[in-house]
Amino acid sequence: MRSSQTLPLFPLHAVLLPGAALNLRVFEARYLDMVRECGRNGSSFGVCHILAGGEVGAPATPAAWGVEALIEDFDVGPDGVLVLRLRGARRFHVGSTRVRDNGLVVAEVSWCEPDSDDELQPEHGLLGTLLEHILEQAGGEHAGAGPAQLDQAAWVGWRLAELLPLSEQQRLCLLQENDPQQRLERLLQWIPDFDVPEQEL
Incomplete structure (x- = not known):
């Protein structure tokens, strides 16, 4: 802190x-x-x-x-x-x-300390792909995100937390997590609960 x-x-x-x-x-x-x-x-x-x-x-x-x-x-x-x-x-x-x-x-x-600029780990690659598909379909202010942003663990985590149908309690849980990789791990665990079309994965 x-x-x-x-x-x-x-x-x-x-x-x-x-x-x-x-x-x-x-x-x-x-x-x-x-x-x-x-x-x-x-x-x-x-x-x-x-x-x-x-x-x-x-x-x-x-x-x-x-x-x-x-x-x-x-x-x-x-x-x-x-x-x-x-x-x-x-x-x-x-x-x-x-x-x-x-x-x-x-x-x-x-x-809180600023997020580190860690790259997306291989085990979280699915989340980067999912975010890319969501942005392609939904458009919006982040639609023009390039490979550099889509490979940044913290940015991918926050944008998925923003765009996925999470509960506010889930978002609050992510907000309390200081490690970008741990946020992605939580999101990965929650993915099966979402109604995400298979072709997006």
């Missing part, structure tokens, strides 16, 4: 993953204030999966692991609600939390 930092949290019923994009509607005063503060200070906030509670109303109980959210873009929807385009960045571990008077949860977090 790296040095600790105070970070405002946005608990969600979803798990934001490193490198993944997320559109987030913001309408509660505590989160609008948080976004303004991030804009003024050039700072970021964290997204954590909700363990107990809801996304609106009383402060929710966040998971102990989360991901830094960087604001890439913003817009105002037809209903006048602010919509943020977020990008998952660094992983962090929550040490302690407190709730501000406005209901915003603020945490002391320790940053």
Whole structure:
């Protein structure tokens, strides 16, 4: 773990993953204030999966692991609600939390070490092939991924975690794993549970 930092949290019923994009509607005063503060200070906030509670109303109980959210873009929807385009960045571990008077949860977090740039191991080659087929069929922002990315263990693991029909608990499990190879091993174990057409393998 790296040095600790105070970070405002946005608990969600979803798990934001490193490198993944997320559109987030913001309408509660505590989160609008948080976004303004991030804009003024050039700072970021964290997204954590909700363990107990809801996304609106009383402060929710966040998971102990989360991901830094960087604001890439913003817009105002037809209903006048602010919509943020977020990008998952660094992983962090929550040490302690407190709730501000406005209901915003603020945490002391320790940053996780960046993923190593290990290459895909032969026993995980199936996962690289699967991701390539998914990107060919689904398109999207990662459709143009080249051989270098498709051979990078961490990148393949996070993109599969993003695109496969995992439960949020499974994504949270991967988020807590520091070793990219171990994340791939977990994904490999879960593959038989997915309805993946044989020709994709």
